[in-house]
Amino acid sequence: MSVKYAPVKWNRNKKVYDLFVAGGIVAYLAVFLAVGSAVWAGEHAISFPILLARALGTCALVMLHIALAIGPLARLDRRFLPLVYNRRHLGVATFLVGFAHAVVGVGYYHGFGLLNPLVSLLTPPDRVPFEWFGLGALAILFVMAATSHDFWQKTLGGSAWKWLHISVYPAYALLVAHVLFGALRSETNLLYPVVLGVGFVALTGLHLATGLRERRRDEAPLPSQPVRVALEVAWVDVGSVDEIPENRAKVVALPGRERVAVFRHANGISAVTNVCAHQRGPLGEGKIVDGCITCPWHGWEYRPEDGCSPPPFQEKIATHRVKVVGRRVLIDPDPLPPGTPVEPAKIEEECHAAT
Amino acid sequence: MPQPEVDRDPFFIGWLKMPRAYARFLAPVTFALVAALTIGGAVLAWAQRSPGPGTWDDAATTFTGIVYTEPYAMIRVPPVEPGGAPRTVLLVEEGKFGAKERARAHDGQPVRVSGTLIARDSRLMLELAAGEDGLRAAELPEAEQAALRRTPPRGHGPVTLRGEIVDSKCYLGAMKPGGGRTHKGCAVLCLKGGVPPLFAARDSGTLYLLTNARGRPLDPSLFDRVGDDVRLEGVSEDWDDLPVLKVSSR
Numbered sequence: 010m011s012v013k014y015a016p017v018k019w020n021r022n023k024k025v026y027d028l029f030v031a032g033g034i035v036a037y038l039a040v041f042l043a044v045g046s047a048v049w050a051g052e053h054a055i056s057f058p059i060l061l062a063r064a065l066g067t068c069a070l071v072m073l074h075i076a077l078a079i080g081p082l083a084r085l086d087r088r089f090l091p092l093v094y095n096r097r098h099l100g101v102a103t104f105l106v107g108f109a110h111a112v113v114g115v116g117y118y119h120g121f122g123l124l125n126p127l128v129s130l131l132t133p134p135d136r137v138p139f140e141w142f143g144l145g146a147l148a149i150l151f152v153m154a155a156t157s158h159d160f161w162q163k164t165l166g167g168s169a170w171k172w173l174h175i176s177v178y179p180a181y182a183l184l185v186a187h188v189l190f191g192a193l194r195s196e197t198n199l200l201y202p203v204v205l206g207v208g209f210v211a212l213t214g215l216h217l218a219t220g221l222r223e224r225r226r227d228e229a230p231l232p233s234q235p236v237r238v239a240l241e242v243a244w245v246d247v248g249s250v251d252e253i254p255e256n257r258a259k260v261v262a263l264p265g266r267e268r269v270a271v272f273r274h275a276n277g278i279s280a281v282t283n284v285c286a287h288q289r290g291p292l293g294e295g296k297i298v299d300g301c302i303t304c305p306w307h308g309w310e311y312r313p314e315d316g317c318s319p320p321p322f323q324e325k326i327a328t329h330r331v332k333v334v335g336r337r338v339l340i341d342p343d344p345l346p347p348g349t350p351v352e353p354a355k356i357e358e359e360c361h362a363a364t
Numbered sequence: 365m366p367q368p369e370v371d372r373d374p375f376f377i378g379w380l381k382m383p384r385a386y387a388r389f390l391a392p393v394t395f396a397l398v399a400a401l402t403i404g405g406a407v408l409a410w411a412q413r414s415p416g417p418g419t420w421d422d423a424a425t426t427f428t429g430i431v432y433t434e435p436y437a438m439i440r441v442p443p444v445e446p447g448g449a450p451r452t453v454l455l456v457e458e459g460k461f462g463a464k465e466r467a468r469a470h471d472g473q474p475v476r477v478s479g480t481l482i483a484r485d486s487r488l489m490l491e492l493a494a495g496e497d498g499l500r501a502a503e504l505p506e507a508e509q510a511a512l513r514r515t516p517p518r519g520h521g522p523v524t525l526r527g528e529i530v531d532s533k534c535y536l537g538a539m540k541p542g543g544g545r546t547h548k549g550c551a552v553l554c555l556k557g558g559v560p561p562l563f564a565a566r567d568s569g570t571l572y573l574l575t576n577a578r579g580r581p582l583d584p585s586l587f588d589r590v591g592d593d594v595r596l597e598g599v600s601e602d603w604d605d606l607p608v609l610k611v612s613s614r
C-alpha cells in the first residue's frame with residue numbers, strides 16, 4: 010500500500026522468513042551433494058555438474074510444492090498466515106533455483122558441441138523433448154517473479170495480475186511433465202515416482218479440502234433463507250450481529266457476486282468487499298486494528314466507514330450499504346463504487362427495557 | 365494485567381511483531397519442515413541410479429600405433445602385456461567432437477597420440493590433446509606395424525538386439541551417467557559432432573560399435589533415437605577386439 014515503491018521493504022518477519030528460505034535451500038543442496046557424492050564415489054562417481062543439476066532441480070520442485078501449499082494451509086489454519094505474508098520471496102527464490110538448474114543442465118548437456126547450447130536445446134527433434142516442458146515452466150515462473158512486485162500488480166491491474174499468478178498451476182503441471190518424461194525415464198528407483206505422486210496428491214488434496222470448506226461456508230452462511238425484505242433497496246438478511254465477534258467479520262457469499270465482509274466494530278456494522286485491493290486477499294479473515302480493516306495477507310489497511318486506506322495511501326475498496334434491524338444485519342448486495350462512505354449501522358443495545 | 369484481548373484474538377500483521385500464538389505454532393513447524401527437507405534431500409540423493417563404472421583420467425596417456433579413420437577415428441595399440449592381443453582405442457577431440465578430421469591424413473599410418481584416457485570396463489578411448497602433441501606421425505618397425513594392423517572381421521551373422529544407442533565419449537566415462545533420457549540432448553550433439561556411436565545391448569551388456577550395413581558411419585537419421593529403448597537389426601561382427609553391429613534397419 011505504498012505511494013512510493015521500494016525494491017523490498019524489510020522488516021523482522023521478512024528477514025526471518027528469508028533466513029529460513031535461504032537456510033533451507035543451502036541445507037538441502039549441501040546434503041544432496043554430500044550424500045550423492047558419498048554413495049556414488051570412485052569409478053562410480055556421478056559427474057559433479059549432473060549431481061548439482063539434480064540437487065537444484067529437486068530443490069526447486071520441493072520449493073514449488075511448499076509455495077503452492079501455503080495458500081490452502083493458511084485458509085485451513087490461520088496460524089499459517091505469516092507464511093503467506095512473504096510468499097513472494099519464496100516464489101522468486103524458487104525461480105532462481107530452477108534457473109540455476111537450467112543453466113547447469115543446459116550448459117553441460119548442450120554445451121561444448123558444434124551448436125550453440127540454446128540452438129541445440131531448441132532444435133526440434135522428432136518428439137517434444139522433456140527439456141521444453143521445464144523451459145515452459147521456467148518462463149512462467151520468470152514472468153511471475155519479475156512481476157511479483159507491487160509496482161507490477163498496480164500497473165497490470167488486479168485481474169491481469171491475478172490470472173498471471175494463477176498460471177503457477179500450469180507451471181506446476183509442466184514441471185511434473187518435465188520430470189515424468191525426463192528424470193523418471195532415466196531413473197529406476199521407484200522412490201521418485203512415489204515422491205512425485207505423493208506431492209501431487211498432497212497438493213490436490215489441500216486445494217480440494219480448502220475449496221470444499223469454502224463452498225460449505227458460502228452455502229451455509231445465511232441462517233434464514235436470504236429473505237429479501239421489500240424496501241427501497243433489495244436488502245439481504247445476512248444473519249445476526251451476535252454471530253460477528255468484535256473487530257472481526259462474517260464473510261457472506263451472494264450468488265453471482267464477490268463475497269462481502271461484514272465487520273462489527275465500535276458498536277456498529279460495516280460491509281465491504283471481501284477482496285483486498287492488493288492481491289485479492291480475503292479481507293473478511295482480517296481484523297479491525299486501530300480502526301482499520303487489516304488484510305490478513307500483507308496487512309494493507311482500509312477504513313470500514315469508507316473503504317479507503319488511511320493517508321498517505323490511496324487504495325480503495327468497494328463498500329456496501331448496511332443496516333441493522335433488531336439484531337439482524339441487512340446489506341445491499343450491490344456494491345457501491347470503491348471508496349464510497351457508508352455510515353456504519355448502529356447496533357441497538359441488547360437489553361431493552363425488560364418490561 | 366497484560367492485554368487479555370490480544371491473547372484471545374491474536375492477529376498477524378507483517379510489519380509488527382508476530383503474536384506469540386503464531387510464533388509458538390510456526391517455529392516448530394518450520395524447523396520440522398527444514399529438517400524433513402534435508403532428510404528428503406539425502407534420501408533422493410541416495411536413491412540415484414548407478415552411473416556405471418566409467419573413468420576419465422586426469423593425467424596424460426601416450427600410445428604409438430596404427431591409426432584408422434573409417435568408420436570412425438581409432439588407433440590400434442600394442443597389448444598391455446607382451447604376447448597379448450593389440451587393443452583398439454577410439455579417438456575423439458575435446459568437447460563433443462570426433463577426431464576423424466585430424467586423423468584423416470594419417471589413415472593406416474603409424475602415429476603417436478597423446479591425451480586423456482577414458483575407459484569403461486575394457487573399452488578404451490583417448491581424448492586427443494590439442495595440436496601436434498595430440499597426434500603426430502611416428503616411426504614404427506614394419507614387424508610391429510604388421511602386428512597392429514586390423515585383421516579381417518569375424519562375422520556372427522544377423523542379430524536383433526534391444527538396448528540403448530549411446531555416444532561413446534559420455535558413456536565410456538566423460539559424463540556420468542552418460543546415457544538415458546535426460547542425457548539425450550547431449551548424446552545427439554556428440555553424435556552430430558562425430559563422436560562414435562555405441563550400442564549398449566540390454567541382455568548381454570555388450571558394447572557394440574555402430575555402423576551402417578556397409579560398415580560405414582551410422583546413418584544420422586538414427587541419432588534421434590539415442591537414449592531411447594530401441595531394437596536394432598543388423599549383422600554382428602568382431603573387428604579384432606571391437607564388437608561391431610552393422611545396422612540394417614531401425
Ligand code: FES
Pocket residue numbers: 285286287288289290291304305306307308309
Ligand atoms: S492481499 Fe496483500 S494485503 Fe491484502
